[in-house]
Amino acid sequence: MSSTIVAASPPDLLRRLESLCHGRELGSLASRLGELAALVAPDVARFEDATPSLRADASAVERGARHLLDLGGKRLRPICVALTSRLGTGFDARALDLAVAVELVHAATLLHDDVVDVGDTRRGAPAARMVFGNAISIFAGDWLLIDALRRVRAAGIEGVLERLLDVIEEMILAESLQLERRGRLDTSEAQWFEIVDGKTAALFRWAVFAGGRAGGLDPARCEELERYGRHLGIAFQAIDDLLDLAGDPAATGKALFTDLREGKLTYPLIVAQRRDPSLNALLARALRAGEDADFGEVRAILDRTGSLESCRALALEHAALAKQALDALPPSPARDALATVADATVHRPT
Amino acid sequence: MSSTIVAASPPDLLRRLESLCHGRELGSLASRLGELAALVAPDVARFEDATPSLRADASAVERGARHLLDLGGKRLRPICVALTSRLGTGFDARALDLAVAVELVHAATLLHDDVVDVGDTRRGAPAARMVFGNAISIFAGDWLLIDALRRVRAAGIEGVLERLLDVIEEMILAESLQLERRGRLDTSEAQWFEIVDGKTAALFRWAVFAGGRAGGLDPARCEELERYGRHLGIAFQAIDDLLDLAGDPAATGKALFTDLREGKLTYPLIVAQRRDPSLNALLARALRAGEDADFGEVRAILDRTGSLESCRALALEHAALAKQALDALPPSPARDALATVADATVHRPT
Numbered sequence: 001m002s003s004t005i006v007a008a009s010p011p012d013l014l015r016r017l018e019s020l021c022h023g024r025e026l027g028s029l030a031s032r033l034g035e036l037a038a039l040v041a042p043d044v045a046r047f048e049d050a051t052p053s054l055r056a057d058a059s060a061v062e063r064g065a066r067h068l069l070d071l072g073g074k075r076l077r078p079i080c081v082a083l084t085s086r087l088g089t090g091f092d093a094r095a096l097d098l099a100v101a102v103e104l105v106h107a108a109t110l111l112h113d114d115v116v117d118v119g120d121t122r123r124g125a126p127a128a129r130m131v132f133g134n135a136i137s138i139f140a141g142d143w144l145l146i147d148a149l150r151r152v153r154a155a156g157i158e159g160v161l162e163r164l165l166d167v168i169e170e171m172i173l174a175e176s177l178q179l180e181r182r183g184r185l186d187t188s189e190a191q192w193f194e195i196v197d198g199k200t201a202a203l204f205r206w207a208v209f210a211g212g213r214a215g216g217l218d219p220a221r222c223e224e225l226e227r228y229g230r231h232l233g234i235a236f237q238a239i240d241d242l243l244d245l246a247g248d249p250a251a252t253g254k255a256l257f258t259d260l261r262e263g264k265l266t267y268p269l270i271v272a273q274r275r276d277p278s279l280n281a282l283l284a285r286a287l288r289a290g291e292d293a294d295f296g297e298v299r300a301i302l303d304r305t306g307s308l309e310s311c312r313a314l315a316l317e318h319a320a321l322a323k324q325a326l327d328a329l330p331p332s333p334a335r336d337a338l339a340t341v342a343d344a345t346v347h348r349p350t
Numbered sequence: 351m352s353s354t355i356v357a358a359s360p361p362d363l364l365r366r367l368e369s370l371c372h373g374r375e376l377g378s379l380a381s382r383l384g385e386l387a388a389l390v391a392p393d394v395a396r397f398e399d400a401t402p403s404l405r406a407d408a409s410a411v412e413r414g415a416r417h418l419l420d421l422g423g424k425r426l427r428p429i430c431v432a433l434t435s436r437l438g439t440g441f442d443a444r445a446l447d448l449a450v451a452v453e454l455v456h457a458a459t460l461l462h463d464d465v466v467d468v469g470d471t472r473r474g475a476p477a478a479r480m481v482f483g484n485a486i487s488i489f490a491g492d493w494l495l496i497d498a499l500r501r502v503r504a505a506g507i508e509g510v511l512e513r514l515l516d517v518i519e520e521m522i523l524a525e526s527l528q529l530e531r532r533g534r535l536d537t538s539e540a541q542w543f544e545i546v547d548g549k550t551a552a553l554f555r556w557a558v559f560a561g562g563r564a565g566g567l568d569p570a571r572c573e574e575l576e577r578y579g580r581h582l583g584i585a586f587q588a589i590d591d592l593l594d595l596a597g598d599p600a601a602t603g604k605a606l607f608t609d610l611r612e613g614k615l616t617y618p619l620i621v622a623q624r625r626d627p628s629l630n631a632l633l634a635r636a637l638r639a640g641e642d643a644d645f646g647e648v649r650a651i652l653d654r655t656g657s658l659e660s661c662r663a664l665a666l667e668h669a670a671l672a673k674q675a676l677d678a679l680p681p682s683p684a685r686d687a688l689a690t691v692a693d694a695t696v697h698r699p700t
Contacts, residue, residue, distance in 0.1 A: 061526035135466040138466060139526050139529070142462065142492075143522045147519070162500075162503060169496050176493075179410060
């Protein structure tokens, strides 16, 4: 065991998981987070050890990829792989490959998204494209994707690579749909779900499917897990949408109203549009010019119409559905921890 | 057999293959090209039928990808798959999957390269990024790459997917190296070879390896084929470098001096720098400002130093090495056709 494992010991991991939610303020959730951290700490330490490290002569592409990985992040998707593998035979070398792969796919999409969205910051630091340029960010995303696929291939678990290729296609087509709807005021709730299912929920779905398969669970059980992953992903995105409009930039690492500035209608805005049609004129101006002056009034309409609360209710509903999907599983610390992940996801700091 | 097969009958294919070289002017090469066309025409027709077609509700990403595929191209890499499969058991459904995959990987790299290089035209038409935007081009490249990998996975031939993942990584790292050297005057011949090995030769290497494996050839024979593919790729790139400086834009579909404008030192320029150091000052200005005025003098130095001829000699040398790698194979129409491909590659119109 190397010193890296000491570095990612439970207190450190707990701090990171607490960044996921106001654990300390939520009584029982705080102690459940402690149990989750204790359970997955060794897995996360092995994960950090296994992500690609830089050789002295690393290319710009490798440095660009590493820049993003070093910014940390919650490692929520690898934790999903670890916990679902622990529902079965445990977090072995093959499950570790899959945990690294899911984070690399996620990082690859962030690198390409930052170029597409002309994003300046990521996780509170300059985006890779600001440090290394758009070109390197594109190739770094390509490289991480290929590295991820090689690891999944090496794990050699039947059906898992095929499923990942399907999921990545879903992600790309959802990003395409989001792009086509950029700057438009007529995005419906149904279209929001279609986009979120692909761009966010699909990879959570794969994470728990892959972890379950690595743990030797049968396909029927893995399908139940996918239901968990899908609802977790929707809950996660609903909270992300909320934080864009009413989060604390110091905690989220991202300026308020970034999605709107990028021409994306988030869930609370879609709801508020329906409840107060006067929002449309404001949004049209914000989408056209991105003037800061209008955002205060947008926020006022969101508050007045209770749209942020509706978004939180949506997140809570899907967290509950995620936990419901766990009901068929026999009781175990890993099952409890998956329930904790769902609860923590919807109690992120706002 | 569908009408598409009639559409890509030998005369049409022959015309396309002749665009590869001045076949009519080269005596025996003209008749050999006719034999090549007759041999692979049914394979190319099946290939065109099997590339992704557009559904009525196709996403922007799919339309962006199709835009590039519809611009045609020489289909040289799929032809390499077809011919090497015909060295063995023939161009069956699995070989067809691999032929489509290699063209999709190639198209994916073109889509990303055009964004990276801010390229305006491709194959004599507006690049996908000019029609659909950078964002769609990035996702369209991602989508084609995933589609290619799914096809290779579906073909299910041992070792072929792993090799493709390795090759794509080589391509990305070579593109990264090329980016790092962009705008610099001190690129050596050794670095040129390193870049070309990855960005061009690697995919030719995979095409012939994959075709050979699909045809049931043993691994040792496939390694010889890879030698053919590598030398063919280097010859191909040397001619590409030549055409950038002295080609006919109407035939190449690309303006003269595009590589230099993008800050890339091509082989003839590297050679000419060594032979006439006064070129350095000219290149420095061209790389800084991209002023058209200097290109005439660059061309004069290339002519005076015989650097274009040296580049052609390099291409001929590698075409000869490619053909040499075929010597160990038993005589067959497919082997002859592979030799024709090597000869035609170095006699493209200038």
